[in-house]
Amino acid sequence: MTDETIDDLMDATYRALCKHGYAELTMQDIAEESTKSKGTLHYHFEGKRDLLESFLEYLLDRFEERTETIPGETPAERLHAFLDELLTPSDDESAEEFRTAILEIKAQSPYNEAYREQLAEFDRTLHDRIEELIADGLESGAFREDVDPDETADFLVTLFHGAQTRATAVDRPPERTRQYVHAYIDETLRPDGASGEDAPTENNGENRE
Structure with missing residues (x-):
């Protein structure tokens, strides 16, 4: 997965979380905030939990960069x-x-x-x-x-x-x-x-x- 795709999917996850919260969040919600399709999300991630695990890791990496x-x-x-x-x-x-x-x-x-x-x-x-x-x-x-x-x-x-x-x-x-x-x-x-x-x-x- 390219850095551009990662940034797009993580930004989309952020926006979708803000709109829907964790409990109601779906892969479709994230796809609608992204330039990628729902199929692309499922290609890279098994489901919502898998994507959110990567999202938390992404946030940590960005925090470390920002406060380096x-x-x-x-x-x-x-x-x-x-x-x-x-x-x-x-x-x-x-x-x-x-x-x-x-x-x-x-x-x-x-x-x-x-x-x-x-x-x-x-x-x-x-x-x-x-x-x-x-x-x-x-x-x-x-x-x-x-x-x-x-x-x-x-x-x-x-x-x-x-x-x-x-x-x-x-x-x-x-x-x-x-x-x-x-x-x-x-x-x-x-x-x-x-x-x-x-x-x-x-x-x-x-x-x-």
Whole structure:
């Protein structure tokens, strides 16, 4: 399958998930959002589950590419920027529908090993990126010596997942969580007396391109 075909089918899957959600989604729905036929979908994928497994893998690959280079001159700045990226809602009008569809997929993971493995890989990727940033901060003296990179990364990943779930399930915008996360970095992770100038201003996430 060519890269062009992969991109077309994955983009179509995204649009179809936004429109129909996980439970009602069909291969025909995806084909209607694609330039390819339903027959082409079935040629490459056994069914909806197989396609969505590939879709989750595709999302992870794109996330890794997008966050390969994190802006910021210091480890603290890069940690702020990375978490800002995670907790700033997309301007895409269909983003809310997509979050709902992903939550539905997560609900299926206890019964689908492939979904569970892809979601676990995303979780590990988040953890490792944050752990690396904190370790860099410890080495440079930006963070307190008693900060544990593994435990702190685990806490921040858990917080991110909780914020995403609450945003979908009870309509609690993640912006408030983002503000507390930035305060946590400056007030808990950084040494006493360290400046909070690395933290984004309240509107930085909202005005981000």
